[in-house]
Amino acid sequence: MIVTQELRKTFPGQRKLFRPAGPATDAVDGLSLSIPPGAVTGLLGLNGAGKTTTIKVLATLLRPTSGSVTVDGLDVVTHAREIRRRINLIAGGERMVYARLTGRENLWYFGQLYDVPRAVLNTRIDELLELVGLTDAAGTVVERYSRGMRQRLSIARGLINAPAYLLLDEPTLGLDAPIARDLRAVVANLARDGVGVLLTSHYLAEVEQLCGHVYVVDRGRLVAQGSPTALTAGTRLPHTVELTLAEHAPAVSAAVAALGAEFEVGVDAEERPTFLLRSPEDLAGELATAVVRAGGAIVRLEVNPPTLEDAILAMAGASPAVGAESGRAAVAAR
Structure with missing residues (x-):
């Protein structure tokens, strides 16, 4: 597997005209993680969290300042050439x-760089061009390609050496939805065939679909890890339940007020009240039961659980929703 131990990458401060250089920046600060074969592992964080720098160190494009990085036991500094044969980006x-x-x-060019046997290379090129939907454009110079076509060709290039480990840094950026869907299927199949995949993506539904384990980084440091479901649950962010009644019903308002009192919040009722409930637990069932038992007619009930994006924002300290409401329910009527 790929293993990092206390990985650190520091960039010197930039020099400015007639001014001294600024302070050095730790883009990656003591990061330890593992990317096993046969699985898709996520690396998430806000912009500037250190994800791309980490991937470039793993790909031997940047040398670590300190710490260690190994690929199947090979050090990325002393065995860079051997590692490049095992990976792709x-x-x-x-x-x-x-x-x-x-x-x-x-x-063909990149296949030659990876010493792919010629007897294999032509067939592999045809298969990859078909995979990314570029068979008809195979003889067209790339400068005439659209942005999406170039990205699809980059995907084919990344698979040309049948890598043991594939590093994906925003791989579906700029792709049409059908091609992005096909790429996700390819990634899932590669993992099932034993390839180790590290994925960064701002499309978090993509991460939830593909990744069994996720690392969350902020300012180069590891702040959380686990499955997408566990990470979302662990933040204790609120589920939001929105319920609208058909008509004003004093008994229902009283029942909802009692539910609010249970969670130490107040409730105001209107002519056609819409109740908004936020809780770390999904209380849609309790709210609907209280309303129905009180004789209310529900015309709309919507439940919005916290998303992985909410969890990432919370763990990066960027979510105003985390704080006083994270440990108890909040109920309000509109």
Whole structure:
């Protein structure tokens, strides 16, 4: 597997005209993580959290300042050449193919760099072009490709050496929905076939679909890890339940007020009250039961559980919702 131990990457301060250099920046600060084979592992955080820097160190594009990084026991500094044969990188938004070559020529070139046998390479190129939907554009120079087409070609390039570990940094950035869906299917199949995948993505539904384990980083430091479900549950963020009655019903308002009192909050009732309940637990059932028992007619009931995005924001200290309301329920009527 890929293992980092107390990984640190420090960038020197930038020099400014007639001014001294600023302070050094720890883009990655003591990060320890593991990317096992046969699984998709997520690396999440806000912009500037250190995700891309971490991936570039794992890909041997940057040297660590301190700590260790190994790939199947090989050190990324002393065994960089051997490691590059075992891994590949797909980064959305970065130029990773040559614009003046055709799509097929790009794949042939990178296949040669990875010493893919010629007897295998032609067949693999055809399979990858079909996989990313570029068979008809294989003979077109890349400078005529759209952004989405270039990203699809970058995906094919990242698979040209049949890597044991695949590093994905925003791989679906700029892709149409059908191609992004196909890529997710490819990633899932690769993991089932034993490939170890590290994924960063701002599309958190993608992470929830693919990743069994997720690391959350903030300012280069590890702040949480676990499954997407466990991370979301662990933040104790509120479920939101919105319930609207068909008509004003004093008995129902009293019942909801009693429920609010149980959670130490007040409730105001209106002519057609809409009750909004926030709680670390999903109390939709309790609220609906209280309303029905009091004779109320529910015309709308909507439950919104906290999302992985909410959890990431909370763990990064960027969510105003975390605080006084995180440990108890809040009920309000509109």
